[in-house]
Amino acid sequence: MTNLTATAPPEHQQTLQHTPNVSTIKIDYYSVKKAALILRALNHKLRQQLLKLIEEEKKITVTEIYVRLRLEQSVASQHLAILRKAGVVSTQRDGKFIFYIINHKRIDEISNFVNELVA
Incomplete structure:
Protein backbone atom coordinates (compact mmCIF):
# COMPACT_ATOMS: atom_id res chain seq x y z
CA MET A 1 0.00 0.00 0.00
CA THR A 2 1.43 3.37 -1.03
CA ASN A 3 0.37 6.56 0.68
CA LEU A 4 2.30 9.73 -0.14
CA THR A 5 1.10 13.09 1.12
CA ALA A 6 2.46 16.50 0.28
CA THR A 7 2.20 19.31 2.79
CA ALA A 8 0.52 22.13 0.93
CA PRO A 9 -2.76 23.99 0.98
CA PRO A 10 -5.62 21.79 -0.29
CA GLU A 11 -6.15 23.97 -3.35
CA HIS A 12 -2.66 22.97 -4.57
CA GLN A 13 -3.04 19.25 -3.87
CA GLN A 14 -4.47 16.64 -6.14
CA THR A 15 -5.24 13.09 -5.11
CA LEU A 16 -4.64 10.25 -7.53
CA GLN A 17 -6.12 6.84 -6.79
CA HIS A 18 -4.90 3.99 -8.94
CA THR A 19 -6.70 1.02 -7.40
CA PRO A 20 -9.27 1.30 -4.58
CA ASN A 21 -7.70 0.67 -1.14
CA VAL A 22 -4.27 0.06 -2.66
CA SER A 23 -2.67 3.38 -3.52
CA THR A 24 -3.31 7.03 -2.68
CA ILE A 25 -0.88 9.71 -3.80
CA LYS A 26 -1.25 13.39 -2.96
CA ILE A 27 0.95 15.71 -4.97
CA ASP A 28 1.45 19.44 -4.50
CA TYR A 29 1.48 20.40 -8.18
CA TYR A 30 2.23 24.05 -7.38
CA SER A 31 5.51 23.01 -5.70
CA VAL A 32 6.31 20.59 -8.52
CA LYS A 33 5.80 23.37 -11.06
CA LYS A 34 7.97 25.75 -9.03
CA ALA A 35 10.73 23.13 -8.75
CA ALA A 36 10.56 22.52 -12.51
CA LEU A 37 10.96 26.25 -13.20
CA ILE A 38 14.01 26.42 -10.93
CA LEU A 39 15.63 23.41 -12.59
CA ARG A 40 14.77 24.76 -16.03
CA ALA A 41 16.48 28.03 -15.08
CA LEU A 42 19.70 26.12 -14.45
CA ASN A 43 19.36 23.79 -17.44
Missing part, protein backbone atom coordinates in the same frame (compact mmCIF):
# COMPACT_ATOMS: atom_id res chain seq x y z
CA HIS A 44 20.16 26.44 -20.06
CA LYS A 45 23.55 26.86 -21.72
CA LEU A 46 23.62 30.68 -21.66
CA ARG A 47 22.48 30.86 -18.03
CA GLN A 48 25.18 28.34 -17.12
CA GLN A 49 27.71 30.64 -18.82
CA LEU A 50 26.33 33.58 -16.82
CA LEU A 51 26.68 31.64 -13.57
CA LYS A 52 30.24 30.60 -14.45
CA LEU A 53 31.22 34.20 -15.20
CA ILE A 54 29.61 35.53 -12.02
CA GLU A 55 31.35 32.81 -9.99
CA GLU A 56 34.73 33.63 -11.57
CA GLU A 57 34.37 37.35 -10.89
CA LYS A 58 32.64 36.94 -7.48
CA LYS A 59 30.55 40.04 -8.27
CA ILE A 60 29.89 41.68 -11.60
CA THR A 61 27.59 44.30 -13.16
CA VAL A 62 25.15 43.57 -15.95
CA THR A 63 27.20 45.85 -18.23
CA GLU A 64 30.35 43.81 -17.61
CA ILE A 65 28.36 40.63 -18.20
CA TYR A 66 26.91 41.57 -21.57
CA VAL A 67 30.20 43.04 -22.79
CA ARG A 68 32.22 39.96 -21.74
CA LEU A 69 29.70 37.48 -23.19
CA ARG A 70 29.00 39.63 -26.27
CA LEU A 71 25.25 39.75 -25.63
CA GLU A 72 22.58 42.34 -26.13
CA GLN A 73 21.85 44.11 -22.85
CA SER A 74 18.22 43.02 -22.98
CA VAL A 75 19.20 39.35 -23.43
CA ALA A 76 21.59 39.46 -20.48
CA SER A 77 19.00 41.19 -18.30
CA GLN A 78 16.27 38.72 -19.27
CA HIS A 79 18.39 35.71 -18.34
CA LEU A 80 19.63 37.33 -15.13
CA ALA A 81 16.01 37.96 -14.15
CA ILE A 82 15.26 34.24 -14.58
CA LEU A 83 18.24 33.35 -12.38
CA ARG A 84 17.16 35.94 -9.79
CA LYS A 85 13.62 34.55 -9.74
CA ALA A 86 15.05 31.07 -9.17
CA GLY A 87 17.08 32.52 -6.30
CA VAL A 88 20.46 31.40 -7.62
CA VAL A 89 21.81 34.92 -8.04
CA SER A 90 21.15 38.05 -6.07
CA THR A 91 22.01 41.71 -6.45
CA GLN A 92 24.11 43.94 -4.29
CA ARG A 93 24.10 47.73 -4.63
CA ASP A 94 27.36 49.64 -4.28
CA GLY A 95 26.74 53.32 -4.93
CA LYS A 96 25.29 53.65 -8.40
CA PHE A 97 26.34 50.13 -9.41
CA ILE A 98 24.32 46.94 -9.01
CA PHE A 99 26.41 43.79 -8.81
CA TYR A 100 25.26 40.23 -9.38
CA ILE A 101 26.53 37.58 -6.98
CA ILE A 102 25.97 33.83 -6.68
CA ASN A 103 23.63 32.70 -3.90
CA HIS A 104 25.69 29.71 -2.79
CA LYS A 105 23.19 28.70 -0.11
CA ARG A 106 20.45 28.38 -2.73
CA ILE A 107 22.73 26.47 -5.11
CA ASP A 108 23.52 24.02 -2.28
CA GLU A 109 19.79 23.58 -1.52
CA ILE A 110 19.04 22.85 -5.18
CA SER A 111 22.00 20.48 -5.44
CA ASN A 112 20.89 18.56 -2.32
CA PHE A 113 17.33 18.35 -3.67
CA VAL A 114 18.52 17.00 -7.02
CA ASN A 115 20.83 14.48 -5.31
CA GLU A 116 17.90 13.19 -3.23
CA LEU A 117 15.70 13.06 -6.31
CA VAL A 118 18.06 10.95 -8.38
CA ALA A 119 19.33 8.73 -5.56
Whole structure:
Protein backbone atom coordinates (compact mmCIF):
# COMPACT_ATOMS: atom_id res chain seq x y z
CA MET A 1 0.00 0.00 0.00
CA THR A 2 1.43 3.37 -1.03
CA ASN A 3 0.37 6.56 0.68
CA LEU A 4 2.30 9.73 -0.14
CA THR A 5 1.10 13.09 1.12
CA ALA A 6 2.46 16.50 0.28
CA THR A 7 2.20 19.31 2.79
CA ALA A 8 0.52 22.13 0.93
CA PRO A 9 -2.76 23.99 0.98
CA PRO A 10 -5.62 21.79 -0.29
CA GLU A 11 -6.15 23.97 -3.35
CA HIS A 12 -2.66 22.97 -4.57
CA GLN A 13 -3.04 19.25 -3.87
CA GLN A 14 -4.47 16.64 -6.14
CA THR A 15 -5.24 13.09 -5.11
CA LEU A 16 -4.64 10.25 -7.53
CA GLN A 17 -6.12 6.84 -6.79
CA HIS A 18 -4.90 3.99 -8.94
CA THR A 19 -6.70 1.02 -7.40
CA PRO A 20 -9.27 1.30 -4.58
CA ASN A 21 -7.70 0.67 -1.14
CA VAL A 22 -4.27 0.06 -2.66
CA SER A 23 -2.67 3.38 -3.52
CA THR A 24 -3.31 7.03 -2.68
CA ILE A 25 -0.88 9.71 -3.80
CA LYS A 26 -1.25 13.39 -2.96
CA ILE A 27 0.95 15.71 -4.97
CA ASP A 28 1.45 19.44 -4.50
CA TYR A 29 1.48 20.40 -8.18
CA TYR A 30 2.23 24.05 -7.38
CA SER A 31 5.51 23.01 -5.70
CA VAL A 32 6.31 20.59 -8.52
CA LYS A 33 5.80 23.37 -11.06
CA LYS A 34 7.97 25.75 -9.03
CA ALA A 35 10.73 23.13 -8.75
CA ALA A 36 10.56 22.52 -12.51
CA LEU A 37 10.96 26.25 -13.20
CA ILE A 38 14.01 26.42 -10.93
CA LEU A 39 15.63 23.41 -12.59
CA ARG A 40 14.77 24.76 -16.03
CA ALA A 41 16.48 28.03 -15.08
CA LEU A 42 19.70 26.12 -14.45
CA ASN A 43 19.36 23.79 -17.44
CA HIS A 44 20.16 26.44 -20.06
CA LYS A 45 23.55 26.86 -21.72
CA LEU A 46 23.62 30.68 -21.66
CA ARG A 47 22.48 30.86 -18.03
CA GLN A 48 25.18 28.34 -17.12
CA GLN A 49 27.71 30.64 -18.82
CA LEU A 50 26.33 33.58 -16.82
CA LEU A 51 26.68 31.64 -13.57
CA LYS A 52 30.24 30.60 -14.45
CA LEU A 53 31.22 34.20 -15.20
CA ILE A 54 29.61 35.53 -12.02
CA GLU A 55 31.35 32.81 -9.99
CA GLU A 56 34.73 33.63 -11.57
CA GLU A 57 34.37 37.35 -10.89
CA LYS A 58 32.64 36.94 -7.48
CA LYS A 59 30.55 40.04 -8.27
CA ILE A 60 29.89 41.68 -11.60
CA THR A 61 27.59 44.30 -13.16
CA VAL A 62 25.15 43.57 -15.95
CA THR A 63 27.20 45.85 -18.23
CA GLU A 64 30.35 43.81 -17.61
CA ILE A 65 28.36 40.63 -18.20
CA TYR A 66 26.91 41.57 -21.57
CA VAL A 67 30.20 43.04 -22.79
CA ARG A 68 32.22 39.96 -21.74
CA LEU A 69 29.70 37.48 -23.19
CA ARG A 70 29.00 39.63 -26.27
CA LEU A 71 25.25 39.75 -25.63
CA GLU A 72 22.58 42.34 -26.13
CA GLN A 73 21.85 44.11 -22.85
CA SER A 74 18.22 43.02 -22.98
CA VAL A 75 19.20 39.35 -23.43
CA ALA A 76 21.59 39.46 -20.48
CA SER A 77 19.00 41.19 -18.30
CA GLN A 78 16.27 38.72 -19.27
CA HIS A 79 18.39 35.71 -18.34
CA LEU A 80 19.63 37.33 -15.13
CA ALA A 81 16.01 37.96 -14.15
CA ILE A 82 15.26 34.24 -14.58
CA LEU A 83 18.24 33.35 -12.38
CA ARG A 84 17.16 35.94 -9.79
CA LYS A 85 13.62 34.55 -9.74
CA ALA A 86 15.05 31.07 -9.17
CA GLY A 87 17.08 32.52 -6.30
CA VAL A 88 20.46 31.40 -7.62
CA VAL A 89 21.81 34.92 -8.04
CA SER A 90 21.15 38.05 -6.07
CA THR A 91 22.01 41.71 -6.45
CA GLN A 92 24.11 43.94 -4.29
CA ARG A 93 24.10 47.73 -4.63
CA ASP A 94 27.36 49.64 -4.28
CA GLY A 95 26.74 53.32 -4.93
CA LYS A 96 25.29 53.65 -8.40
CA PHE A 97 26.34 50.13 -9.41
CA ILE A 98 24.32 46.94 -9.01
CA PHE A 99 26.41 43.79 -8.81
CA TYR A 100 25.26 40.23 -9.38
CA ILE A 101 26.53 37.58 -6.98
CA ILE A 102 25.97 33.83 -6.68
CA ASN A 103 23.63 32.70 -3.90
CA HIS A 104 25.69 29.71 -2.79
CA LYS A 105 23.19 28.70 -0.11
CA ARG A 106 20.45 28.38 -2.73
CA ILE A 107 22.73 26.47 -5.11
CA ASP A 108 23.52 24.02 -2.28
CA GLU A 109 19.79 23.58 -1.52
CA ILE A 110 19.04 22.85 -5.18
CA SER A 111 22.00 20.48 -5.44
CA ASN A 112 20.89 18.56 -2.32
CA PHE A 113 17.33 18.35 -3.67
CA VAL A 114 18.52 17.00 -7.02
CA ASN A 115 20.83 14.48 -5.31
CA GLU A 116 17.90 13.19 -3.23
CA LEU A 117 15.70 13.06 -6.31
CA VAL A 118 18.06 10.95 -8.38
CA ALA A 119 19.33 8.73 -5.56
